[in-house]
Amino acid sequence: MTARQSHEKLREEVRKVCQKFPNEYWRDLDEKREYPEEWVRAMTESKHLAALIPEEYGGLGLDLSAACVILEEANRSGANANPAHAQMYVMGTVLRHGSEAQKREYLPKIANGELRLQAFGVTEPEAGTETTATRTFAKKKNGKYIINGRKIYISRVQYSDLMVLLARTTPVEKVEKKSHGLSVFIVDLREIKGKSLDVKRRRVMMNNFTNELEFRDVEVPAENRIGEEGRGLKYILDGMNAERILIAAECVGDGRFFLERAVERANGREVFGRRIGENQGVQFPIARAYANLEAANLMVEKAASLFDAGEPCGAEANMAKMLAADASWECANVAMQTLGGYGVDAEYDVERKFRETRLYQVAPISTNLILAYIGERVLGMPRSY
Numbered sequence: 001m002t003a004r005q006s007h008e009k010l011r012e013e014v015r016k017v018c019q020k021f022p023n024e025y026w027r028d029l030d031e032k033r034e035y036p037e038e039w040v041r042a043m044t045e046s047k048h049l050a051a052l053i054p055e056e057y058g059g060l061g062l063d064l065s066a067a068c069v070i071l072e073e074a075n076r077s078g079a080n081a082n083p084a085h086a087q088m089y090v091m092g093t094v095l096r097h098g099s100e101a102q103k104r105e106y107l108p109k110i111a112n113g114e115l116r117l118q119a120f121g122v123t124e125p126e127a128g129t130e131t132t133a134t135r136t137f138a139k140k141k142n143g144k145y146i147i148n149g150r151k152i153y154i155s156r157v158q159y160s161d162l163m164v165l166l167a168r169t170t171p172v173e174k175v176e177k178k179s180h181g182l183s184v185f186i187v188d189l190r191e192i193k194g195k196s197l198d199v200k201r202r203r204v205m206m207n208n209f210t211n212e213l214e215f216r217d218v219e220v221p222a223e224n225r226i227g228e229e230g231r232g233l234k235y236i237l238d239g240m241n242a243e244r245i246l247i248a249a250e251c252v253g254d255g256r257f258f259l260e261r262a263v264e265r266a267n268g269r270e271v272f273g274r275r276i277g278e279n280q281g282v283q284f285p286i287a288r289a290y291a292n293l294e295a296a297n298l299m300v301e302k303a304a305s306l307f308d309a310g311e312p313c314g315a316e317a318n319m320a321k322m323l324a325a326d327a328s329w330e331c332a333n334v335a336m337q338t339l340g341g342y343g344v345d346a347e348y349d350v351e352r353k354f355r356e357t358r359l360y361q362v363a364p365i366s367t368n369l370i371l372a373y374i375g376e377r378v379l380g381m382p383r384s385y
């Protein structure tokens, strides 16, 4: 079977799972601000969320290109993969940098759904984009780390058993470079939520389960540190290419969702005795958005295949994320305009996905920071930070 054929088969499988969760399901959750528990369970049982976990640990052992197909197809169906996508890329930190004991302990249980690793704790109120300004501190004492500090916009903590956390282990004044002295931990959330870990949900524009966290003497066994002490930022950055590429694939899926609705409406809606799509003022923006989406998709595919080949892909992963987020946002606007008043009507689902896809201009990395990466690291222009 060629890669294209196996991707097509995978698409069909994901479609089959997602068909059980029509847009009414997502609309209802959006209104109630509830977590898509049944969808996450179904995607776990079908093993799609364990796509990147190697077979020896109970996963599907697929590559990133295949994982992209899964998330793209999920979002194309009207689902929002956001409540579950972190499991795919956060797990990568354990897989790439964890000890064999950590992998044996966690990966099979994540693959079979016994444990959820949906939470990824990096952003802080005083250290947003500037990750090296992280203040949350893990102090080593008697074979444990005692963690204190605050994090903001940490998603899915309520629905996760584990969190991969970035914290300082050496004060910034005592390190040679600001990027040193940060470490990564697997934090077991089950016993600490509501006790030494305060979790306060933030209400945001879309149905997203993001939170403010306060760590008050949270104890983490030393064996839960991933890799070497002080090298955590490198491990986190290492996983970010996968995260960006996967989220770019979700944006492509969103773009396809919007275009399908826009085309359907342009073909079906009659005003002034003709279909609105006959007007080039309606048709051309849809055609342009399609062309931009297809171009962005090529960059997503390129970035994923470089990643899968083990080649450097920082520039491509960043460009894929930016281009796909821009393309899905263009498609969102085009769909909203094509639907006229129905575009902002919740029953038509465009406004829900419009809010969902807007996030990707900001998170997990904002467009400006991608442009800075391209300008400075790829093109060699002066640094702004």
Ligand SMILES: Cc1cc2nc3c(=O)[nH]c(=O)nc-3n(C[C@H](O)[C@H](O)[C@H](O)COP(=O)(O)OP(=O)(O)OC[C@H]3O[C@@H](n4cnc5c(N)ncnc54)[C@H](O)[C@@H]3O)c2cc1C
Pocket: 119, 120, 121, 122, 123, 127, 128, 129, 130, 152, 153, 154, 155, 156, 204, 208, 210, 359, 362, 363, 364, 365, 366, 367, 368, 369, 372, 384, 385
């Ligand atoms: C719904 C939601 C869910 C999230 N989930 C998670 C999560 O699970 N885990 C997690 O760790 N984080 C999460 N985040 C955080 C997210 O990754 C950050 O919001 C994002 O990285 C931007 O950081 P900030 O909000 O602090 O923006 P800031 O750092 O305050 O930046 C604000 C603006 O200034 C711009 N800017 C800053 N510096 C420069 C510069 N040098 N040049 C040009 N422009 C600049 C930025 O591009 C941005 O547009 C989430 C955020 C949201 C909204």
